[in-house]
Amino acid sequence: MGNDVMDLQALKHRNKLYEQLLDEVNVGIHVINNQGKTIIYNKKMMEIESMEAADVLDKDVLEVFSFKENQHSTLVHTLTTGKETRGIKQTYFNNIGKEITTINDTFPIIEDGKITEAVEIAKDITQLEQVIKENVLQRKNTKFTFDQIIGDSEEFATVIEDAKLATRTTSSVLIVGETGTGKELFAQSIHNGSARSSAPFVAQNCAAIPESLMESLLFGTKKGAFTDAIDSPGLFEQADGGTLLLDEINSLDASLQAKLLRVLQERTVRRIGDTKDKKVDVRIIATINEDPADMIMENRIRKDLFYRLSVVTLFIPPLRERKVDIMPLTTEFINKYNTLFQMNIKNVSAEAKELLYEHDWPGNVRELEHTIEGAMNLVVEEKEIQVHHLPTRFRNHNKYKRDNDRNSKDSPPINDFHSRKLRVRMEQLEKEYIKRTLLENNYNITQAAKILGISRQSLQYRIKKFNI
Incomplete structure (x- = not known):
């Protein structure tokens, strides 16, 4: 009695191990019995066919899947003929009509001269197709x-x-x-x-x-x-x-x-x-x-x-380096979505325009188009895009700017003349530093950009900007 219990425990452990192995392999495994019903359906096969085990197990494979005209199930073909096939391409549809393409190796299981099961090992090529x-x-x-x-x-x-x-x-x-x-x-x-x-x-x-x-x-x-x-x-x-x-x-x-x-x-x-x-x-x-x-x-x-x-x-x-193009692009996108949405937006308010110019546009022109499309979705009766139509990040920036302006009224005034003078001086220093670095590297832009710690594209932009 004790040996029988031990044998049963060993059998259960082995079956659990087999099930785990079936779910770990990177190929789909589908097994049907001699009545055409699914008895094994592993995790990879579920992924390939976008189905759950409950959708397939204990069900007739021809009732679950459909096939194109003049095509058949390689599993059922092997079950009925007993013939092994290798590397057969098959395109078929799951229970909700999704098209699947696989390369299949299919073979029968034969006991005492009778076909008891058919096994299919499938590789997914749906994405490649x-x-x-x-x-x-x-x-x-x-x-x-x-x-x-x-x-x-x-x-x-x-x-x-x-x-x-x-x-x-x-x-x-x-x-x-x-x-x-x-x-x-x-x-x-x-x-x-x-x-x-x-x-x-x-x-x-x-x-x-x-x-x-x-x-x-x-x-x-x-x-x-x-x-x-x-x-x-x-x-x-x-x-x-x-x-x-x-x-x-x-x-x-x-x-x-x-x-x-x-x-x-x-x-x-x-x-x-x-x-x-x-x-x-x-x-x-x-x-x-x-x-x-x-x-x-x-x-x-x-x-x-x-x-x-x-x-x-x-x-x-990038768009942040050619902000003069923001409004021509914005006009183009407004015209595009006026046509698509059957709207009649004329322009962008001065305040909204200012926020568009201040933004750095990490997503470049694509981000600008999505911003205009999103804003136009929020316009109801207005004829122009206003600040409250822009995404939250723009509105938050505007609030931050207003708060700063309000706080600045309580602070000592900043001398604009000295501010401009400092900016001009910084640009002069930047220009001289770039000129000297280029000269020291025989005007090798790649090497100079590396030393300056900026991209080659950024250096080329600054060379044009400062007319070096």
């Missing part, structure tokens, strides 16, 4: 042109002119700018202004895709290369004859950067698992949202890749 579909972007999604780039500041006008010159060639372009400055707008404008405008424009944010998928996405795969490999063209093949935009390219790991460099140098691409190279004619436009000099020093981007990409380099200044 969706990304491939989304990235076949022809002209329908390439809507921006230079006419839509708004900015009156001297710094911004220079960038626009340089970008227009880049439309005449097929050289690689590197666009440097903070998040929200409009890097893709420039990329699309260059494409649409070039001889490649009728060819594909394919865009991919490199930071948005897991490293495990990025190589397949860039270069494509050949069927049979590995278990879940299918014949699939990569981004280079999709963009052949046109332009490939690689956003946040610095997020690629070192090995992928090396492979990308090879494609750029040889103008050929080899799918994963293939033995043959294919010629591709693709113009590369890459973007980064940090100072490239910092990334090179920190080994986050290869020097040789950087030099290959930066044949033409465009530095887009």
Whole structure:
């Protein structure tokens, strides 16, 4: 009796261990019995199919999932035929109609010559399939042109002119700018202004895709290369004859950067698992949202890749460094949302305008657009955007300013003349310090910026500002 109890405890412990192992593995596992009902459904399979165990366990698999016309369940097929299949791609729908794509290994469990269960081990490629579909972007999604780039500041006008010159060639372009400055707008404008405008424009944010998928996405795969490999063209093949935009390219790991460099140098691409190279004619436009000099020093981007990409380099200044552009942009956004919302906002109040100019805009033009859109949602009968329509952070800033003004009335008056004199003196000192640093470093902007403790872009702005 005692041995039976011990054996039962050991069996329970082993079953618990098996259940835990099933939930720890990074593949989906789905098992049905000889009646087609689910008896095992692990945690990863729940994630892949966006379902709970209670939705599937003890239920007929064909009543839970649906399949496209002329397609069938690989699990049921194995249960009825007893045949093992490997690396089969299957697209189907869960109980609420969500599309799922997996690569399946399916095999039967046979006891005494009878099929008792069918087991499926699945790898999720839903995200890869969706990304491939989304990235076949022809002209329908390439809507921006230079006419839509708004900015009156001297710094911004220079960038626009340089970008227009880049439309005449097929050289690689590197666009440097903070998040929200409009890097893709420039990329699309260059494409649409070039001889490649009728060819594909394919865009991919490199930071948005897991490293495990990025190589397949860039270069494509050949069927049979590995278990879940299918014949699939990569981004280079999709963009052949046109332009490939690689956003946040610095997020690629070192090995992928090396492979990308090879494609750029040889103008050929080899799918994963293939033995043959294919010629591709693709113009590369890459973007980064940090100072490239910092990334090179920190080994986050290869020097040789950087030099290959930066044949033409465009530095887009942040909005805080071209505040003269705030009102033209604001007018454009008001017109845009007047049309969308069927409103008739005319302008921005003087007090609200002052707050817009005082803000540093860490989110740049994108933040400004969202601010105007949000403000217009709060307008009821007024014909202009006022302070109380702006987000809380602006209203708090305004209250803080009023409190300070009130307190200043009780304080000794500040001599404006001396205040202005101090500001002029500080600017003179800054200008002299920058001039001396540049001279000591033979006008090497990267090295001078490093010594000054500012970005290369910031130094270039100050050189223009002080006319050095």
